[in-house]
Amino acid sequence: MASVDSDLENVLVIERELWKDGPPHELFGRLRRECPVHWSERMTVYPEEDGFWSVTTAQDIHTISRDWQTYSSELGGVTAARVGFPLELLRAMFIGMDPPKHDRLKALFQSGFTPKRIADHEDEIRAITVGVLERLDGRESCDLVVDVAQPVVSRVIGSFMGIPAEDDAIWARLMNSTLGASDLDVNPYGIEGAMERDVPEIFERCRKLIAERRERPTDDFTSVLVNAEVEGEKLEEHEIVMGFFLLVAAGNDSTKATYCSGMRALIENPEQRQLLLEEPGLIPGAVEESLRMFPAFAHFRRTATCDTELHGQQIREGEKVIMWYASSNRDESRYEDPDRFDVRRTTEHQAFGAGGRHFCLGTALARLELRILFEETLARYPAMELAGAPAFVESPFINQLKTLPVRLIPAA
Numbered sequence: 462m463a464s465v466d467s468d469l470e471n472v473l474v475i476e477r478e479l480w481k482d483g484p485p486h487e488l489f490g491r492l493r494r495e496c497p498v499h500w501s502e503r504m505t506v507y508p509e510e511d512g513f514w515s516v517t518t519a520q521d522i523h524t525i526s527r528d529w530q531t532y533s534s535e536l537g538g539v540t541a542a543r544v545g546f547p548l549e550l551l552r553a554m555f556i557g558m559d560p561p562k563h564d565r566l567k568a569l570f571q572s573g574f575t576p577k578r579i580a581d582h583e584d585e586i587r588a589i590t591v592g593v594l595e596r597l598d599g600r601e602s603c604d605l606v607v608d609v610a611q612p613v614v615s616r617v618i619g620s621f622m623g624i625p626a627e628d629d630a631i632w633a634r635l636m637n638s639t640l641g642a643s644d645l646d647v648n649p650y651g652i653e654g655a656m657e658r659d660v661p662e663i664f665e666r667c668r669k670l671i672a673e674r675r676e677r678p679t680d681d682f683t684s685v686l687v688n689a690e691v692e693g694e695k696l697e698e699h700e701i702v703m704g705f706f707l708l709v710a711a712g713n714d715s716t717k718a719t720y721c722s723g724m725r726a727l728i729e730n731p732e733q734r735q736l737l738l739e740e741p742g743l744i745p746g747a748v749e750e751s752l753r754m755f756p757a758f759a760h761f762r763r764t765a766t767c768d769t770e771l772h773g774q775q776i777r778e779g780e781k782v783i784m785w786y787a788s789s790n791r792d793e794s795r796y797e798d799p800d801r802f803d804v805r806r807t808t809e810h811q812a813f814g815a816g817g818r819h820f821c822l823g824t825a826l827a828r829l830e831l832r833i834l835f836e837e838t839l840a841r842y843p844a845m846e847l848a849g850a851p852a853f854v855e856s857p858f859i860n861q862l863k864t865l866p867v868r869l870i871p872a873a
Contacts, residue, residue, distance in 0.1 A: 469491065472499070514776060519794070541781065549699075569689050587833050613716075622682050631666070638659050641859055664702055668702065761783075790812060842870060842871055844870040845869060
């Protein structure tokens, strides 16, 4: 293993203390410069978990993403710490599979998320967004996370999955508490409590939906999963449940996270916001820059299937390899002045993954939702200001704000 400064050698990248105010960008910058593939011997927050490699540069993450034979999604799960979910459940989601099963199952999901199918929902998504924003009429302030982002994304993914609108808040709570279980503000029951309390409720509610769709099929995506066949066999119930969980979790968290952090960046960089107000055609660029700087998921994991070498480091079979998108999207070798928010920037990013089979299937939906959210929010509140200190979910996995208080200041 290459030698590094002792203070870096002893750093545990996943430690909760480092994530109180979002990703530790200064630390990631040092790692990219001094030790781009970095070993952490243990996790004090998860003492039962083994050590792991942190991969911090865009090129190395690109290499891993396109080599599933060497870096498996199936062997050990897809997050640095697997806490709570049994491995067999993680493997029931296609993000926790390797080919050939991954390719067959993802193709089924992809059929419901083609760019054309997503584009056909633009009017519906805009109507949802406008309806939520209209609830703010007459108010001087709000929390963008709670009052705008959450209800919009919950209803959008709920409409795709056939979730009744009156259940949106329930599913939002379940997704937030499960994915953000390390933050006691999000889930006061803690990680173990989330697994004991929320996961059984997810299964119970999902099984009820499955039973309803078996009896009365509709045109929503839950019906697609219930009636789908992969190589002549229907999906097992736990595969349907975990597929449902994956889509609802991603639909709730990803767009909400990037929208809120992007709006905060526009408030804190009023010259960039003014560019969008004067030239709304730049909003898709603002979406991409928000995705680059604020990827919804800070990392995903692979497991080495054999002894290999990456960036001069010897990785052994069975070791965890963590791809830090929060770092690679600010890689100085790829982006000029990477910590600057620039809506005119055109460079690609890794917010949806770095290519390969596990590239996010929801990219078209996320981009459409984000564009509409930015368009409609800026049109109504072009001079929005912060009304208090934003706070991050304390998590090395989900990269999002839990509060974003703002003064609304409507358009004249």
